[in-house]
Amino acid sequence: MSVEAPTDPEATVNETVGPIAAAIESGLLPGRVWVYSNYHCNLECAYCLTESAPRSTRRIIGPEQMVAIAEQAAALGFKEVGVTGGEPFLRRDLPDIIVAMSEHLPVTVLTNGTLFGGDRLDALDVLVDRPVRFQISLDSPDPEPNDAMRGPLNYAKVVDAVPRMVGRGHTVRIATTVDEGDMMPDDQVRLCALHRSWGITDDDHLVRPIITSGRAEDSGMGERFARDQLPPELTISDHGAFWSAFGPTVHKGRTDTHLLITRTTLPLEVPALALLGLVEGRPPGADASWSAEPFSR
Numbered sequence: 001m002s003v004e005a006p007t008d009p010e011a012t013v014n015e016t017v018g019p020i021a022a023a024i025e026s027g028l029l030p031g032r033v034w035v036y037s038n039y040h041c042n043l044e045c046a047y048c049l050t051e052s053a054p055r056s057t058r059r060i061i062g063p064e065q066m067v068a069i070a071e072q073a074a075a076l077g078f079k080e081v082g083v084t085g086g087e088p089f090l091r092r093d094l095p096d097i098i099v100a101m102s103e104h105l106p107v108t109v110l111t112n113g114t115l116f117g118g119d120r121l122d123a124l125d126v127l128v129d130r131p132v133r134f135q136i137s138l139d140s141p142d143p144e145p146n147d148a149m150r151g152p153l154n155y156a157k158v159v160d161a162v163p164r165m166v167g168r169g170h171t172v173r174i175a176t177t178v179d180e181g182d183m184m185p186d187d188q189v190r191l192c193a194l195h196r197s198w199g200i201t202d203d204d205h206l207v208r209p210i211i212t213s214g215r216a217e218d219s220g221m222g223e224r225f226a227r228d229q230l231p232p233e234l235t236i237s238d239h240g241a242f243w244s245a246f247g248p249t250v251h252k253g254r255t256d257t258h259l260l261i262t263r264t265t266l267p268l269e270v271p272a273l274a275l276l277g278l279v280e281g282r283p284p285g286a287d288a289s290w291s292a293e294p295f296s297r
Contacts, residue, residue, distance in 0.1 A: 017077070018076065018077065019273070019276060020076040020077050020078070020269070020272045020273070020276060021076060021077025022077075023276050023279070024077050024078065024079065025077070028276075028279060028280070029232060029234075029275070029276060029279060030231050030232065030233045031077075031078055031079035031080060032078065032079065032080040032081065032082055032108075032233050033069065033070075033073045033078050033080075033081050033082070033233070033234045033235070033236065033268070034081075034082045034083075034084060034233055034234070034235040034236065034245040035061060035066055035069055035081060035082070035083050035084070035235075035236050035237075036050075036061065036084055036085060036086070036235070036236065036237040036238070036248055037060060037061055037066065037083050037084070037085055037086065037088045037091060037094065037097075038058070038059060038060045038061075038085045038086040038087075038088060038090065038091055039052055039056050039057065039058075039059040039060075039085060039086040039250070040052060040053070040054065040055075040056040040057070040058055040059075040085075040086050040087070040090060041053060041054065041056065041085060041086045041087040041090070041112070042054055042087055042090060042112070042114065042115065043087065043112055043114065043150060043151045043154065044151060045149060045150050045151065045215070046148075046149045046150075046215060046216070046219060046221070047149065047177065047210045047211075047214070047215060047216040047219070047221050047222060048214050048215045048216075049211060049213050049214040049215075049216070049246060049249040049250070050085075050086065050214055050248070050249055050250045051214050051215050051250045051251065051252075051253070052085065052086045052087070052250075056086070059237075059238050060091065060238065061236070061237070061238055063093055063096070063097045063100075065265075065266065066083075066097050066101060067097065067100045067101055067104075068266055068268075069081065069101075069236055069265075069266070069268060070100075070101035070102075070103075070104040070105050070107070071104045072266065072267060072268035072269070073104070073105060073268055074104040074105045076268060076269060076272055078105065078234075079105065079106070080105055080106045080107070080108065081101060081104075081105045081106075081107050081108075082107070082108045082109075082110065082233075082245070083098065083101075083107060083108070083109045083110065084109075084110040084245060085110070087111060087112055087114075087115070088109055088110070088111060089109075089111055089115050089116075089120065090115070092123075094109075095123050095124060095126050095127060096126070098127060098130075098132055099126055099127065099130065102127075102130045102131050102132050105131075106131035106132070106133075107130075107131065107132045107133075108132075108133050108134075108135055109132065109133070109134055109135065110135045110137075110175070111134055111135070111136055111137075112136070112137050112150070112154065112158075113134070113136035113137065113138075113157065113158045113161045113162060113165075114153075114154060114157040114158065114161070116161040116164070116165060117157075117160075117161070121161070121164060121165070121168075124165070124168070124170065125168065127170065128168060128169040128170060129169065132170075132171070133170075133171035133172065133173060134165065134170055134171065134172045134173070135172075135173050135174075135175050135206065136158060136161075136162060136172060136173070136174060136175065137150065137158070137174075137175050137176075137177065138155070138158050138159075138162075138174050138175070138176060138191070138194075138195075139176050139177055139178060140155070140176075140183070140187065140191065141187055141190035141191040141193075141194050142155075142187070143155035143156065149177075159194070162174075162195075162198050162200075163198045166198050166199050166200070171204075172198075172200055172204070173200065173204035173205065173206060174195045174200055174204065174205045174206070175206045175207075175208065176191065176205070176206070176207045176208070177208055177209070177210055178207065178209070178210065179209065179210050179221060179222060179223075180209060180223070191205075192205060209222060209223050210222030210223065211223065211224075211225065211246055211249075212224045213246065213249040213251065213256065214249045214250055214251055217251050218251075225246070227243055227244075227258075227259060228282055230243065230244040230246055230259075231244060232244065232275055232278070232279050233245055234261075234268075234271060234272055234275050235247050235248060236265050236268075236271070237255075239255045239257070239260070239263075240257075240260050240261070240262055240263040240264070240265060240271075241260070241261045241262045241263075241264065241265050241270075241271030241274070241275070242259045242260055242261060243259040243260075243261060243275065243278070244259055246259070247259030247260065248260075261274045261275055261278065262274050
């Protein structure tokens with residue numbers, strides 16, 4: 001499958017600075033748009049926000065729409081697009097889609113990293129030397145605690161795939177999801193030593209809390225956050241546009257809508273302006289308190 005990207009550079013350039021671009025430049029809005037490419041996954045993580053699993057309903061955003069989101073985001077003044085799921089690379093068409101999206105904006109793809117062997121690893125070669133990076137989950141320096149949260153053999157597959165990907169020229173960052181205080185300092189040191197051994201710097205190691213939503217809602221894990229504590233990053237799913245990538249979560253098979261902005265997703269200007277209006281309406285001094293930061297060392 002091949003996805004054609006427009007070749008006319010004028011198609012993705014907005015000659016005037018509109019309100020979205022101005023808000024991004026001023027720091028009022030983050031510069032990234034998120035896209036939920038799909039909801040099904042080959043894993044069934046204990047804290048998954050979307051209850052993703054192999055048996056999950058095949059909910060996807062089509063390739064043309066994904067490329068249109070990137071193109072229109074660039075025209076509005078956004079700086080980056082993120083792709084998440086589910087496990088995005090269960091879609092065989094994803095590498096070609098990412099190629100086309102990267103013609104407009106840099107792309108970060110969130111993935112569990114367990115599928116990258118054989119021809120699936122070869123299929124990623126089209127993304128080398130493009131503005132594309134992979135964010136791969138690894139929650140512990142040891143197999144047992146990591147796999148208890150993420151699934152059998154997850155650790156082994158990730159530690160095999162990541163150095164192979166780096167060796168092929170891909171940009172990889174590591175994401176660790178953990179409840180505050182659950183990881184001992186020595187484990188932090190060993191996890192950082194592991195990703196450094198692969199050539200991944202501390203700046204490319206992201207640490208984020210478990211959010212009490214989705215599957216974590218039933219297990220009592222994580223932290224709860226109000227809307228204004230979350231970064232207002234425009235997020236597109238098949239159900240509409242949301243305040244944050246933590247918006248279109250799923251609990252007991254139903255998509256949460258408390259962070260829904262609009263049902264309209266394209267043209268992207270519609271939800272982007274709606275998000276801006278909500279951000280501008282926050283009380284003075286209101287800001288996002290949630291953050292994902294590297295471990296302090």
